[in-house]
Amino acid sequence: MSNVATLLDPNSADEIEYALAAGMSDDLPIPYAEIMDPYRTPARFLPWLAAHHSVDLWFDDWPDDRKREMIAQCAGVSTLYPASPLAALKGTLVGLKRYLAFVDAEIIDRVAHPSRFTFGRAVIGLTPIAHKAFVAHYLVKLKLTAPKNRWQIGRSAFGRSAITSVDLEPIRRAMRAMTTAKSPETLYSVTFAWRRGITFNDNITIDGSSAFGGYRDRQRLD
Structure with a gap:
């Protein structure tokens, strides 16, 4: 200067x-x-x-x-x-995806009003049962880290490992990201159960890649 x-x-x-x-x-x-x-x-x-x-x-x-x-x-x-x-981008699906990416989470499926049909739910008139109007429903995938030597069916843990729970911080962060990304007047619900148990309907092969009692990734909210 x-x-x-x-x-x-x-x-x-x-x-x-x-x-x-x-x-x-x-x-x-x-x-x-x-x-x-x-x-x-x-x-x-x-x-x-x-x-x-x-x-x-x-x-x-x-x-x-x-x-x-x-x-x-x-x-x-x-x-x-x-x-x-x-x-x-707040209040948009694009913005939500970008916010979730910062907390290592991603949207697998979404059902939003005025969808007329929801898999696994009956429809009366134009609104699916249990599908609240103007509420978007999300299936979100993220990774949770289980403690070492955690309790499993057929196994047991001793000492400190027996009372150690799964770290839920990734879920809390994803919820915060979703709340930040939405517009103030909108509502949403979310499930983080992105895996489900394998059933006979999955027609699994017998090559050892899958087994009953195992899990498979969910692809939609059903």
Whole structure:
């Protein structure tokens, strides 16, 4: 920055004006463009930059790459989704999918009003039984980590492992992502039971790849 003190009239300027001019003339070595770039800013500035761009889904234990991409998407400068700010997609299925991707979850199936038919449910008139109007229903897939030496049928665990439960934090994060992604006036329901037991109707082969008592991925809400 140029020295604005040279613009003052030496015959009329007082000490305060010179002090203000000196403060405005400081040449501070701050790489502003780099700091404001979510892909280049130092890691210690990421929380500040997230607040600056009104990021509303954030976990401190995320890797820096994920934090940078969240900031970039909220700022509309993402290299993955150019010129597509995440906040502008709230209330849309596209926005929901992008929010869920940040918590390692994905939508497998969705049933939303005014769908006339829901698999496994009867229909009277135009609305399926138990299908609440204007409520979207989602089947969401995510990974849960079971504790080592957990209890299973035919097995038992001792000591600390016997009382250790499955970590449900991924579900809590997915719920938070879905709440963040929706518009305030909308409602939804979700199930994370994306696996089901194998039945005779699955016509499983006898090559050893599947067995009764095992599980299969669900492909729809039925």
